[in-house]
Amino acid sequence: MSEKNLDNKNRWRNVIVAFRVSPEESDEINKRYKLCGYRLKQDFLLDSALYQKVEAKGNPLMLVQFRKNLQSIEMQLERLTQISEMDEELFTPIRTMLEILEGFERSDDGE
Secondary structure (H helix, E strand, O other): OOOOOEOOOOEEEEEOOOOOOOOHHHHHHHHHHHHHHOOOOOHHHHHHHOOOOOOOOHHHHHHHHHHHHHHHHHHHHHOOOOOHOOOHHHHHHHOOOOHHHHHHHHHOOOO
């Protein structure tokens, strides 16, 4: 059995919540929580489920993940010889990164 943990509000976290996702959805969740700068996937999923809002936490880890994603996209683009060869899946990480950057822009504007 897993160890009981206290959260930052001094509540016990000893209940397990689980759900099934496809491998592609799992990859997307993993990319998003890292791109948003969360240290723990648990925190990302809690914010997403409880508040229907995920805030990016700018930190060095986030920048590393952005760099890795951009390098991966660059490699995929370099392999293309025609625009018709581009897969729609290539746009998913690009959209995610843009959403995160737009969130930072809104918070800077005071929205």
